[in-house]
Amino acid sequence: MDEGSPSAKIPPASTDVLPFETALTRLEGIVQALEKGDLELEAALAAFEQGVALSRLCAAQLEVAERRIEVLVREGTGFVARPFAGSEDTD
Amino acid sequence: MVRRRPPPRVRKPPRSDCLPAQRVVTDFLPRALPERRIFTIAELLAGVRALLEESMGRLWLAGEVSNLRRASSGHLYFSLKDDAAQLRAVLFRADARRLPFELEDGLEVIAFGECSIYEARGDLQLLVRHVEPRGRGALQLAFEQLRARLEREGLFALSRKRPLPVFPRRVGLVTSASGAALRDVIEVSARRFPVTPLLLAPTRVQGDGAEYEIAAALGALAALPRGQEVDVILLVRGGGSLEDLQPFNSEVVARAIAGCPVPVVSGVGHETDLSIADLAADVRAPTPSAAAAAAFPDRSVLRDRCTRDLVRLCTAAERVIERAAARLGQRSEALARVAPVARVAAQRVRLEALAGALARTAHRHAERARSKLAAVAGRLDSLSPLAVLARGYAIVWKANVGSIVRRADECAPGDRLRLRLGEGELAATVEDTQEPVRPAAAGAESV
Numbered sequence: 001m002d003e004g005s006p007s008a009k010i011p012p013a014s015t016d017v018l019p020f021e022t023a024l025t026r027l028e029g030i031v032q033a034l035e036k037g038d039l040e041l042e043a044a045l046a047a048f049e050q051g052v053a054l055s056r057l058c059a060a061q062l063e064v065a066e067r068r069i070e071v072l073v074r075e076g077t078g079f080v081a082r083p084f085a086g087s088e089d090t091d
Numbered sequence: 092m093v094r095r096r097p098p099p100r101v102r103k104p105p106r107s108d109c110l111p112a113q114r115v116v117t118d119f120l121p122r123a124l125p126e127r128r129i130f131t132i133a134e135l136l137a138g139v140r141a142l143l144e145e146s147m148g149r150l151w152l153a154g155e156v157s158n159l160r161r162a163s164s165g166h167l168y169f170s171l172k173d174d175a176a177q178l179r180a181v182l183f184r185a186d187a188r189r190l191p192f193e194l195e196d197g198l199e200v201i202a203f204g205e206c207s208i209y210e211a212r213g214d215l216q217l218l219v220r221h222v223e224p225r226g227r228g229a230l231q232l233a234f235e236q237l238r239a240r241l242e243r244e245g246l247f248a249l250s251r252k253r254p255l256p257v258f259p260r261r262v263g264l265v266t267s268a269s270g271a272a273l274r275d276v277i278e279v280s281a282r283r284f285p286v287t288p289l290l291l292a293p294t295r296v297q298g299d300g301a302e303y304e305i306a307a308a309l310g311a312l313a314a315l316p317r318g319q320e321v322d323v324i325l326l327v328r329g330g331g332s333l334e335d336l337q338p339f340n341s342e343v344v345a346r347a348i349a350g351c352p353v354p355v356v357s358g359v360g361h362e363t364d365l366s367i368a369d370l371a372a373d374v375r376a377p378t379p380s381a382a383a384a385a386a387f388p389d390r391s392v393l394r395d396r397c398t399r400d401l402v403r404l405c406t407a408a409e410r411v412i413e414r415a416a417a418r419l420g421q422r423s424e425a426l427a428r429v430a431p432v433a434r435v436a437a438q439r440v441r442l443e444a445l446a447g448a449l450a451r452t453a454h455r456h457a458e459r460a461r462s463k464l465a466a467v468a469g470r471l472d473s474l475s476p477l478a479v480l481a482r483g484y485a486i487v488w489k490a491n492v493g494s495i496v497r498r499a500d501e502c503a504p505g506d507r508l509r510l511r512l513g514e515g516e517l518a519a520t521v522e523d524t525q526e527p528v529r530p531a532a533a534g535a536e537s538v
Contacts (some may be wrong), residue, residue: 003251020258021098027400032346034407038353040443044411045449048404062394066289067281071268072311079311081290081319 002011018054028031132208140208143215152217153225154178156198169258171202171217179216180204186220191337192233199225230333233339237367241342246349247370253354255321255374255386258393259287259361262386263312263321263353265305268293270377272327272358279383284390290321296328302338306347313352316520323354323386326368327379330361348372358382405457412450415442486511490518499524 030051033039039047071084139257142335154171159166165410170177173398180202182194225463240249266272268291280289292308295301312321338344340361349369357372360377369375376382487496490507502521510517
């Protein structure tokens, strides 16, 4: 079977640590490649499975258990981030 | 030892100070004044100066600045003129530094100071202590001058503006730890995108020297160690008077924004306030809430986008299978004509196995994706479907399968349906179905 038509540039399968933006861009690249329909079966299968993995990764990154708000505090000559207790709002 | 002489009579008796004009002329004739008094120039000028200071004191004077010269000492020398006259003036460095705006030629001003004599030249001059522009406030003028200067320098050029990250990993926030602006940003970001941590660099946002604190806070966020960096910074503050917003109209803050290695979103004051910080920022938002909305993506939109991508992925995969199946048929016929039977059979087995594998995975994922999409639609958390429903439309599901009904011929009499209305749901049973009026129905839709 012939490999690699021009649009068959599917990136390597490691998707563990991809930032959301990259994962989503890759996912949409794969969708377009598949929709174009010039991938061979084997490549299409690999692309599809990677697409599914990327889509899961993206979805997971959109969900977090808890909101993180921190505040920079001067410590010595530099700054460190500490959990922010809340606005000392008076009005 | 100096021989003491009796002190000279400096003044004539008081009466002679106000002689009639006739007598004054004769007084100056040498013979008429045996004991004439000879002044030094300095004495005369000192006398005039004393008279001036005594009789005029401190005063306000209106005029136009011209011939402005800045000496290397930092003192400003200029003339004040109007249509009829002009007067030399000097503004000493310490007083000049206190002016929020720049003195420049052609500026109409009101100057406060005292009239005096510059003895080395014998010039009358105004010692200026304070200057106000005429017709507009000093801060307004300072704003216009700084804006024009930084604009000429290219600090506000569009080519300098950097795009914001689509999906920020950590957002920096420069504002007061006790303001309403902080509360607004926390609220909006929590609603849109609680995934991204928010890092506050607290600072004063008004009062003397606040501009240096703001610049330092921007600097602290920009200098975070690797792994803790922020990829966008919000610089926000609630509304206030021009005086309150002054730090955001300072050159110090404008330069700190321009020198910041990550893009800065400004949200200062109300919609109508435009600050120097706004002009220098990569993105200008009208309010703190709007700044947060610009930096934090909307999670529900991204969720829907992921789901849509998954559905497209599955649909595309299914088409790949259909095409492969069609080609399989053609190819095996072609192979049969040219190749040994055994090889044809082997190829065929391999292709079928592959197609089968792909088909199984694709169908499995497609089903999952579709139910997820249905759930998204069912949640109705994006605004537009809600708005449509509120106008009197309904979404119809088959109660047993959970699929959305789009065509009458998907139902048969007796089918149980679920209807989602603008408010609430209904359960219903199909009594009758009617074909659409158009001649031919389109092929089955995929989703």
